[in-house]
Amino acid sequence: MDLIHPKANDYVDQYSNATPPVLKAMYEAILAEHPHAHLQSNWNQGGFLAFLSKMLQPKYIIEIGTFNGFSTLCLAEGLADGGQLDTIELREEDAQRAQTYFTQYGQGKSIQQHIGDAKTIIPGLPHLYDIAFIDADKTGYVDYYTLLKPKMSPNGIIIADNTLFHGEVLEEQISGKSAKAIQAFNEMVVKDEETEKIMLTIRDGLTLIRKK
Numbered sequence: 749m750d751l752i753h754p755k756a757n758d759y760v761d762q763y764s765n766a767t768p769p770v771l772k773a774m775y776e777a778i779l780a781e782h783p784h785a786h787l788q789s790n791w792n793q794g795g796f797l798a799f800l801s802k803m804l805q806p807k808y809i810i811e812i813g814t815f816n817g818f819s820t821l822c823l824a825e826g827l828a829d830g831g832q833l834d835t836i837e838l839r840e841e842d843a844q845r846a847q848t849y850f851t852q853y854g855q856g857k858s859i860q861q862h863i864g865d866a867k868t869i870i871p872g873l874p875h876l877y878d879i880a881f882i883d884a885d886k887t888g889y890v891d892y893y894t895l896l897k898p899k900m901s902p903n904g905i906i907i908a909d910n911t912l913f914h915g916e917v918l919e920e921q922i923s924g925k926s927a928k929a930i931q932a933f934n935e936m937v938v939k940d941e942e943t944e945k946i947m948l949t950i951r952d953g954l955t956l957i958r959k960k
């Protein structure tokens with residue numbers, strides 16, 4: 749189920765311009781060619797990530813779930829000089845396609861790709877992050893949050909995608925495995941007294957979380 753009416757989606761695209769226009773061809777190519785293209789952030793969400801990144805000018809960014817790299821390149825927009833973006837992808841094929849786009853569109857940005865399970869990779873990363881974007885398997889969200897929280901800089905922001913999970917979390921009986929995992933994640937986050945959080949109705953739900 750699409751929570752945002754397609755006409756509303758077209759409208760916000762028409763009246764926004766924060767998504768880097770240079771990424772349009774890559775975005776459209778992934779939509780047209782990838783059998784799981786629905787996994788990609790939509791155009792407007794990419795713009796939101798780019799806008800936020802430019803506002804925060806982060807030194808270090810981490811992304812869990814690269815896919816083909818559209819959200820990565822949006823997040824990299826505001827990367828401070830000398831900064832680095834670590835992005836983790838389980839599937840080698842997707843990581844390889846992302847790498848070709850990073851070579852084409854990521855000049856001057858330090859994007860470090862990691863291939864494998866984020867749960868084993870995150871603990872070995874040395875930085876304190878200003879932005880973390882969680883957008884991988886929904887059953888892993890609680891673990892990603894727990895692993896990332898101590899790795900956030902004092903004003904760092906964790907962004908969690910799909911926190912409305914196609915509206916399934918609004919049902920009285922939540923049945924799907926991923927929807928149940930997102931519900932458990934949302935419950936954990938809202939009860940975490942060390943953080944403040946705001947859930948936004950962008951695309952499939954985006955929650956922004958910051959240590960108090």
Ligand SMILES: C[S@@+](CC[C@H](N)C(=O)[O-])C[C@H]1O[C@@H](n2cnc3c(N)ncnc32)[C@H](O)[C@@H]1O
Pocket residue numbers: 787788789812813814815816817818819820836837838839842864865866867883884885888
């Ligand atoms: C929703 S897609 C990411 C979309 C991307 N962030 C974007 O907006 O274009 C989720 C990605 O997470 C990857 N993934 C799933 N489980 C993972 C894990 N345990 N570690 C790292 N990546 C994982 C999947 O292979 C998939 O490419």
